[in-house]
Amino acid sequence: MSAFSAIGEEREIDRDEYTPTVEPQATWCPGCGDFGVLKSLKQALPEVGRTPEETLLVTGIGCSGKLNSYLDSYGFHTLHGRALPVARAAALANPELEVIAAGGDGDGYGIGGNHFVHTARENHDMTYIVFNNEIFGLTKGQTSPTSPKGHKSKTQPHGSAKTPIRPLSMALTSGASFVARTAAVNPNQARDILVQAMEHDGFAHVDFLTQCPTWNKDARQYVPYTDINDSEDYEFDPTNRADAQELMRETEDKLYEGEVLTGIYYREDDRPSYQEEKKQLGELPEEPLAERYFDEDYDWERSYDRFIDQHK
Amino acid sequence: MADDELIWRIAGGSGDGIASTSQNFAKALMRAGLHVFTHRHYPSRIRGGHTYVEVRASADPVKSRGDGYNFLLALGDSFARNPQEGAYYGNEEVKPLSENLDDLREGGVIIYDEGLLDPADVPDFEERVEENDWHVFPLDLRGLAREQGREVMRNTAGVGATCAITGIDLEWIEELMADAMPEEIFEPNLEILETAYEQVSENYDVDAPDINVPEGEHEEEQLLMSGSDAIAYGAIDEGCRFISGYPMTPWTEVFTIMSQNLPELGGISEQVEDEIAAAALAVGASHAGAKAMSGSSGGGFALMSEPLGLAEMSETPVVLIEAMRAGPSTGMPTKPEQGDLEHVLYTSQGDSHRVVLAPGTVQEAYDHSRTAFRLAYDYQIPSVVLYDQKLSGELTNVPASHFDREPNPTMGKTLTEAELEEQPHTEDGKFLRFQHETDDGVSPRSIPGQKGGRYLVTGNEHNEAGHISEDPDNRVAQVNRRFQKLDAIRADLDENSLLAPYGPEEAEYGILTFGSQQGTVEEAVDRLNANGTSVKALAVNELAPYPVESVEAFVESVDEVLVVEMNASAQFRGLTQKELGRYGEKLHSLLKYNGNPFEPAEIVEGFETSIVEDGELPGPETKFVPAAGD
Ligand SMILES: Cc1ncc(C[n+]2csc(CCOP(=O)(O)OP(=O)(O)O)c2C)c(N)n1
Ligand code: SF4
Numbered sequence A: 001m002s003a004f005s006a007i008g009e010e011r012e013i014d015r016d017e018y019t020p021t022v023e024p025q026a027t028w029c030p031g032c033g034d035f036g037v038l039k040s041l042k043q044a045l046p047e048v049g050r051t052p053e054e055t056l057l058v059t060g061i062g063c064s065g066k067l068n069s070y071l072d073s074y075g076f077h078t079l080h081g082r083a084l085p086v087a088r089a090a091a092l093a094n095p096e097l098e099v100i101a102a103g104g105d106g107d108g109y110g111i112g113g114n115h116f117v118h119t120a121r122e123n124h125d126m127t128y129i130v131f132n133n134e135i136f137g138l139t140k141g142q143t144s145p146t147s148p149k150g151h152k153s154k155t156q157p158h159g160s161a162k163t164p165i166r167p168l169s170m171a172l173t174s175g176a177s178f179v180a181r182t183a184a185v186n187p188n189q190a191r192d193i194l195v196q197a198m199e200h201d202g203f204a205h206v207d208f209l210t211q212c213p214t215w216n217k218d219a220r221q222y223v224p225y226t227d228i229n230d231s232e233d234y235e236f237d238p239t240n241r242a243d244a245q246e247l248m249r250e251t252e253d254k255l256y257e258g259e260v261l262t263g264i265y266y267r268e269d270d271r272p273s274y275q276e277e278k279k280q281l282g283e284l285p286e287e288p289l290a291e292r293y294f295d296e297d298y299d300w301e302r303s304y305d306r307f308i309d310q311h312k
Numbered sequence B: 001m002a003d004d005e006l007i008w009r010i011a012g013g014s015g016d017g018i019a020s021t022s023q024n025f026a027k028a029l030m031r032a033g034l035h036v037f038t039h040r041h042y043p044s045r046i047r048g049g050h051t052y053v054e055v056r057a058s059a060d061p062v063k064s065r066g067d068g069y070n071f072l073l074a075l076g077d078s079f080a081r082n083p084q085e086g087a088y089y090g091n092e093e094v095k096p097l098s099e100n101l102d103d104l105r106e107g108g109v110i111i112y113d114e115g116l117l118d119p120a121d122v123p124d125f126e127e128r129v130e131e132n133d134w135h136v137f138p139l140d141l142r143g144l145a146r147e148q149g150r151e152v153m154r155n156t157a158g159v160g161a162t163c164a165i166t167g168i169d170l171e172w173i174e175e176l177m178a179d180a181m182p183e184e185i186f187e188p189n190l191e192i193l194e195t196a197y198e199q200v201s202e203n204y205d206v207d208a209p210d211i212n213v214p215e216g217e218h219e220e221e222q223l224l225m226s227g228s229d230a231i232a233y234g235a236i237d238e239g240c241r242f243i244s245g246y247p248m249t250p251w252t253e254v255f256t257i258m259s260q261n262l263p264e265l266g267g268i269s270e271q272v273e274d275e276i277a278a279a280a281l282a283v284g285a286s287h288a289g290a291k292a293m294s295g296s297s298g299g300g301f302a303l304m305s306e307p308l309g310l311a312e313m314s315e316t317p318v319v320l321i322e323a324m325r326a327g328p329s330t331g332m333p334t335k336p337e338q339g340d341l342e343h344v345l346y347t348s349q350g351d352s353h354r355v356v357l358a359p360g361t362v363q364e365a366y367d368h369s370r371t372a373f374r375l376a377y378d379y380q381i382p383s384v385v386l387y388d389q390k391l392s393g394e395l396t397n398v399p400a401s402h403f404d405r406e407p408n409p410t411m412g413k414t415l416t417e418a419e420l421e422e423q424p425h426t427e428d429g430k431f432l433r434f435q436h437e438t439d440d441g442v443s444p445r446s447i448p449g450q451k452g453g454r455y456l457v458t459g460n461e462h463n464e465a466g467h468i469s470e471d472p473d474n475r476v477a478q479v480n481r482r483f484q485k486l487d488a489i490r491a492d493l494d495e496n497s498l499l500a501p502y503g504p505e506e507a508e509y510g511i512l513t514f515g516s517q518q519g520t521v522e523e524a525v526d527r528l529n530a531n532g533t534s535v536k537a538l539a540v541n542e543l544a545p546y547p548v549e550s551v552e553a554f555v556e557s558v559d560e561v562l563v564v565e566m567n568a569s570a571q572f573r574g575l576t577q578k579e580l581g582r583y584g585e586k587l588h589s590l591l592k593y594n595g596n597p598f599e600p601a602e603i604v605e606g607f608e609t610s611i612v613e614d615g616e617l618p619g620p621e622t623k624f625v626p627a628a629g630d
Helices: A034-048 A064-070 A083-093 A105-111 A113-122 A167-174 A187-199 A241-255 A274-280 A289-293 A303-311 B018-031 B092-098 B125-132 B141-148 B151-166 B170-180 B183-203 B227-237 B252-261 B275-287 B298-314 B341-346 B362-379 B389-393 B417-421 B472-495 B515-530 B548-556 B571-580 B600-612
Strands: A055-059 A074-077 A098-104 A126-132 A178-183 A203-209 A225-227 A260-267 B005-013 B035-041 B050-058 B069-076 B104-113 B135-139 B222-226 B242-245 B268-271 B292-296 B318-324 B355-357 B382-388 B395-399 B456-458 B509-513 B535-539 B542-544 B560-565 B587-592 B622-625
Touching (some): A064 A126, A064 B456, A083 A098, A083 A113, A083 A126, A083 B275, A105 A167, A113 A203, A126 A187, A187 A203, B005 B092, B018 B222, B018 B395, B092 B104, B104 B141, B104 B151, B135 B183, B151 B170, B227 B318, B227 B389, B242 B252, B252 B268, B275 B318, B298 B318, B298 B341, B341 B571, B382 B389, B509 B548, B515 B535, B515 B560, B535 B548, B548 B571
Parallel strands (some): A055 A098, A098 A126, A126 A203, A178 A203, A225 A260, B242 B268, B292 B318, B509 B560
Antiparallel strands (some): B035 B050, B222 B395
C-alpha cells in the first residue's frame, strides 16, 4: 500500500468537502473578488477529480494569500512572493500531488516576479493563480505592478508614472505552456479555465481578475467582459504562439481602456513538463521522493559504496 | 633541512592545474602511509594570478597547514602574459617565485621552471638564497613537458623532480596517475615524470639538501577528503535526496558534489534563480516529504533569512549550509573568515531559533552534517551547518571506517497513515498538526497526500489546527512549545556530544575556539605544553543551542582563557559571554581577519606574549583584545 493513499483516490467528491468547519477569521471584505476565485476553485477541483487530501495549495501573502483559510485541502501559506519556489519543490518531490500556487498581483508580479519568470521558463507541472486586483489589498491600497499608469494612492500621491506590467505576455515570453485570464465576475468560465489549467501538463498561469471594492473603488468590475474563445470577433488558434502574443498585447492594452477580454490565450500541449524533461535526463526519480521514506523495504544506498573510490 | 615533515608548496597561476596536481600528490603521499593536510590559497580570478597549494605530510597526524613550508615548486604563471596584446600584468610573471619566499624555511628547497621564470627579475633573489641557505634547482620543466607531450604537463615534470630530490618513491605517483588519468594522457605523463626524475638525479647532487621525507604506515584504509566532501556524504548518508542552490564560493563545492551524486541515488538537485528561491524550495520539498537541504555563503545566506524563518514558524525541517568567507558584502570571495557567526545565529525576525553546528575537522564535518539532519527532522526545526572557506577546501586523510555508517532515512515525528488515524482531528476530519501538549515540544506531522493528515500550515502564528491566530493564549502556548524544543535539543546534543577538551585535564590555562580553527589550536596546545605552558583547549562546535554547562566547566577549571577566532569583532567570545552570563574578566581574544587562517605559531606566540607574559603582540597580523570584565 502506498504511504499516500489519498492520491489518485477515485470517488465522488462533494464541493463542501473543501469548506473548512473552523470558520476562518473574517479576512476578506464583503464583495471582495477573492470569493469568486474560491467558488470557482471549489467547483473545479471535484471536476478534475481531485480530493482535498491530494491537493496542495501553496499561497503567498496578501488578501489573496488567505485563500488557504477558506479552502480545506493540504495547504501552505508561505511568504510574500515566495509561493512559487515552495510549490514547485513540492511538485518535484511528489509529482503526483495536485499542486496549486496562488497569490496577488503584488505578490506574484512584484516581489515574486523573479520566481514567476523562472517557474514559467522551467514549465513546472503546476497551476498558478494570480488574483489580479490592480492594487495592494492587505497593506491598504498601495499601487501595485498592475495598477494603471496615473493611478493615485497614498504612496504615489501624484499618480503612478509606471506602465503596468503585462502578466500574460510575461508568462508567454518566459515560457509558460498555458496562459489564460479569467475574471471573478465570470464564475463559469473561471471554473472551466481552472479545470483545464489543472489538467494541463506543465506550468499553467491563470491571471484572475478580481475586484477590491475596499481600496480600488475606481477599478472597473470587469464587466462586460468578452470570452475570446467564444466570441466570433476573436477567431484565433491558442496553440499558435504568434497569435497568442498579438492578442495578449491587445488585451493588455484594452484592459486599461475598459474592455475586458478573457479566455485561454495560449496552450502548448505537446511540450513535456519540466518534471518529464528531468525524468528523461535521469534527474528525477520515477516514484515520489516522499514514498521512499515510508517504504521499509527501500534499499538506501550508502554514499561511500558508490563514490568513495575517488578518495582512495 | 632536517625537518621531520615535508611541507611542499606548488605555485603558479589559477587555471594551471595547481589544484589537481597537489591533490594527486597529497593522495600519493597518503597512500604511501603518511598523514597529509592541504592548504589552498587562490585569488578570485579564473585564470592567472598567484595561487598556491601546500601539502603537508608527516608520519604523525597533521591538523593544520603548519608554519611556513620547506619545499617550493614554482611553476610559473602561464597566464601572466596576455597573448593577444603581448602585454604583461605587471610583475605577475615572477609571482610564483617572488611571492612565496617569505614563508620558506631556512634550508628549504626551490625548484623553479626556467622556461617561465627568470630569477633575475625577482628582487634580491641571490642574497636571500644565500642568507637562508636555500637549495635552488632551476629546471626547464616547460621545455621538458613540451618535448614529451604538452606544455600543461610541466606539473608532472615538477612532481618528478620533487621525487628525485626528496627520495619519494616514483611508484606511488605512477600508481596514482594510472588510476586518475585516461590512457592517452597517462602515457606521456609517465614519460615526463620519469624523464624529469632521471634528469634531476643525474645532473644534480640530490643529497645536498638534507631532506627527511618521513616514512609512515596506516593501520587502516585512508580517504583523502575535504570538509565539503564530508558534509555532502553526511547529508547523503542521512537520507538527504533534495538539494536546491545558487552558486557562491565556497558553498558551491557542497552544491556541486551533491548535484553530481544525487541523481544516481534517485535524488533531485535544482539550481534555481536566487538564494531566496533555493531555501524556499528546500522548505517546499521537505513539506512534501523529502529530506532536503540548501545553503550558501554569507551574501546568499542573507537572502535565505526569509525562508529560514518560515521553516521555523511552519516547523518544517530543513538543513542549510553556510560556508563563510570574508565579508561584509561580497567581501573576499576566496578567503576564509569566521565573521558570519552572529549573522547565522540571529538572522530572521522575531524570537527565532535554529540549530547551529560548526564542524572543526573533516571527520566532524561528516558527523555534524548527519547531526544537523537528525536534529532538523527529529525536532522540526531548521539547522545550519556553519563552516568556512578553509575547511571547505582543505584536504586531509581520514580513516575510511569513519564514514562507514548505516544510512538513516528516518523522518522524525512524521506519521504513517495508520498512526494518523489515532491522532486528534477536528470534527470534519482535519488533523490537529500543531498540538500544544507534547513531551519535547515536537508535534507530529503528516505529509501532503496522506489520508487523514490534511492540515494547513502558515508562516503566520497559528492555532493547533494550523489556522492563522492572534489569540494571546494560543500565541503563548505556541511560542512556549517551540522554545521547549530547544531544551530537548540541548539535552539530545549533550547526550551525543562531540565536545571534548584537548590537552592536559589539569591545565592552568585554556583556549576556546570554534569551527575550522580547531586543528590549528590543538597543534598550538601541543607546542605550548611542550614549551612548558600548561594549556588545554575546547572547540565549541555546537553553537546553538549553546553548550553552557560544558563551556562553563571548562572556563571554571582554568585561570585565564584565550578565545581564538577569525574575525575582527570577537563574535564567538561575545556569544560565549552572553550565554555564560559572566566570566568576561577571564576571556581574552586572539583575532585574525586578513584573509588567512591562523598558523599554529601565531597562536603560540599570541598565547605566550598576551596571556603568560601579559605583553603586546608584535605584528599587525593578529590582534589581541584583553578581557573585558563582567
Ligand atoms: C517581505 C514582505 N514585504 C512586505 C510585506 C507586506 N505585505 C503584505 S501583503 C502585501 C501586498 C499584497 O498585495 P497583493 O499581492 O496585490 O495581494 P492582495 O492583498 O491585493 O490580494 C504586502 C506588501 C510582507 N508581508 N512581506
Ligand atoms: S482589501 Fe480588497 S482584496 Fe482585500 S479582502 Fe478587502 S476587498 Fe478583498
